[in-house]
Amino acid sequence: MVTADASPEPPFFGGAFDMTSFSGPADSHPFPDGFVWGAATSAYQIEGSPLADGAGPSTWHRFTHTPGRVLTGETGDVACDHYRRWRTDIALMRELGLGAYRLSISWSRVLPEGTGRINAKGLDFYKRLVDGLREAGIAPMVTLFHWDLPAALDDRGGWLNRDIAGWFAEYAEVLFRALDDRVAWWATLNEPWVVSDGGYLHGTLAPGHASPFEAPIAAHNLLRAHAAAVQAYRTVGRREIGLVVNLEPKFPASQSSDDVTATARSDAYMNRQFLDPVFLASYPPELPGMFGEAWPVFPASDLDAIRQRVDFVGVNYYSRGVMQLDPSVPPECAVRVPQPGSVYTEMNWEVYPRGLSDTLLWIKERYGDVPLFITENGAAVADQALPGGGFSDPLRVAYLRDHLRAARSAIAAGVDLRGYFVWSLLDNLEWNHGTSKRFGIVHVNFTTQRRTLKDSAHFYAEVIRTNGAVLADDVARPEGAC
Ligand code: FCB
Numbered sequence: 001m002v003t004a005d006a007s008p009e010p011p012f013f014g015g016a017f018d019m020t021s022f023s024g025p026a027d028s029h030p031f032p033d034g035f036v037w038g039a040a041t042s043a044y045q046i047e048g049s050p051l052a053d054g055a056g057p058s059t060w061h062r063f064t065h066t067p068g069r070v071l072t073g074e075t076g077d078v079a080c081d082h083y084r085r086w087r088t089d090i091a092l093m094r095e096l097g098l099g100a101y102r103l104s105i106s107w108s109r110v111l112p113e114g115t116g117r118i119n120a121k122g123l124d125f126y127k128r129l130v131d132g133l134r135e136a137g138i139a140p141m142v143t144l145f146h147w148d149l150p151a152a153l154d155d156r157g158g159w160l161n162r163d164i165a166g167w168f169a170e171y172a173e174v175l176f177r178a179l180d181d182r183v184a185w186w187a188t189l190n191e192p193w194v195v196s197d198g199g200y201l202h203g204t205l206a207p208g209h210a211s212p213f214e215a216p217i218a219a220h221n222l223l224r225a226h227a228a229a230v231q232a233y234r235t236v237g238r239r240e241i242g243l244v245v246n247l248e249p250k251f252p253a254s255q256s257s258d259d260v261t262a263t264a265r266s267d268a269y270m271n272r273q274f275l276d277p278v279f280l281a282s283y284p285p286e287l288p289g290m291f292g293e294a295w296p297v298f299p300a301s302d303l304d305a306i307r308q309r310v311d312f313v314g315v316n317y318y319s320r321g322v323m324q325l326d327p328s329v330p331p332e333c334a335v336r337v338p339q340p341g342s343v344y345t346e347m348n349w350e351v352y353p354r355g356l357s358d359t360l361l362w363i364k365e366r367y368g369d370v371p372l373f374i375t376e377n378g379a380a381v382a383d384q385a386l387p388g389g390g391f392s393d394p395l396r397v398a399y400l401r402d403h404l405r406a407a408r409s410a411i412a413a414g415v416d417l418r419g420y421f422v423w424s425l426l427d428n429l430e431w432n433h434g435t436s437k438r439f440g441i442v443h444v445n446f447t448t449q450r451r452t453l454k455d456s457a458h459f460y461a462e463v464i465r466t467n468g469a470v471l472a473d474d475v476a477r478p479e480g481a482c
């Protein structure tokens with residue numbers, strides 16, 4: 001998804017998609033009946049008690065316990081203590097009026113060694129959680145892998161071992177058999193790009209490897225594992241299963257051929273590396289050249305196997321990338337350029353709502369009319385505590401409002417968008433940033449574990465209550481918001 005330049009002009013994607021037909025905000029269009037309003041979290045980021053009740057350690061447990069890996073030195077030992085406070089958290093979801101909740105399962109709670117022996121107590125936790133959600137009228141979307149691999153499998157090579165496709169399918173099948181009657185949607189992997197890029201290319205995330213030779217192998221095995229789980233699902237499951245990817249439109253910082261080429265590389269690497277194999281059974285043509293001798297020869301039969309029909313794609317959208325050539329950072333050889341005049345969140349991610357509708361339309365154009373969910377969207381913001389209690393977060397409110405309007409525009413333009421999950425329900429452990437970056441619409445005091453609804457939570461509750469109608473008027477525009 002490459003866009004022509006950094007200006008807000010109608011962009012084009014992948015060099016092939018002319019967006020000039022895009023008509024911009026369409027506030028008068030309501031969200032469809034039955035549109036799913038949700039919030040998302042992940043196991044390691046909120047649960048705490050990582051070794052409770054017979055669970056095995058995960059790669060993230062190891063990583064956070066390795067000095068220097070997390071900026072704040074924090075671990076997920078307590079996090080939001082959700083493992084013990086899940087009832088309180090379901091009550092919060094109810095208060096917000098959520099129709100759905102996206103959670104992930106800790107693989108090593110269920111299979112402490114990653115394969116073989118099932119830990120009944122670990123599985124029971126998720127049974128109770130999912131039952132509790134259903135009793136509250138909240139549909140569960142369950143992600144099987146949100147980055148916390150059993151450490152025992154990492155010891156066997158982790159995502160570099162071809163056998164992991166079978167290990168993942170075995171684990172997935174345990175969950176399908178135990179929970180399929182209570183889960184509305186399954187997602188195989190969360191953001192495989194981040195796993196291969198952060199975990200195996202740059203080493204900033206677990207398991208902390210930094211090798212251009214490993215990253216494509218990890219990416220390929222993630223795809224094989226995804227496909228093996230989908231295949232297993234077709235024999236035992238009756239609901240829906242999909243894949244969750246992170247996407248962002250890429251713009252060249254200038255029209256120089258250096259920047260334009262760098263942008264295309266960046267787009268191939270981040271946006272097409274996973275979806276092309278899943279839908280087209282091929283890798284983007286840029287990748288072998290980008291990785292050079294580190295790019296393996298993958299068997300054609302693998303690519304055929306990877307192309308399994310998915311019931312939906314989950315899109316995690318946060319920002320865009322305005323890219324400039326920088327040969328010092330292979331394989332993309334591109335870096336982001338700050339945009340004067342743009343608003344940036346605490347993650348230093350540019351706020352660019354238009355990119356959300358562009359991204360959804362790009363998927364429709366490139367891969368066809370697959371049902372979509374926005375499985376993550378949100379902002380890290382420095383919240384202001386209010387004297388009477390509560391928290392003011394006008395930037396997050398504006399962020400959500402503008403991205404929801406963009407989502408509605410995409411629906412009006414014909415995208416089959418089924419639902420929206422805000423990231424995140426709770427402030428949580430933002431991976432290698434620790435708790436220093438807060439994405440929650442609910443504030444968490446990590447000393448007392450007290451939960452407090454922020455202004456954005458009240459705003460989102462109103463969006464849900466009105467099925468988005470509140471987005472059409474200025475009531476949704478808080479004082480001081482951008
Ligand atoms: C995504 C991750 C999620 C969270 C958000 C901010 O990449 O899926 O766990 O960290 O970013």
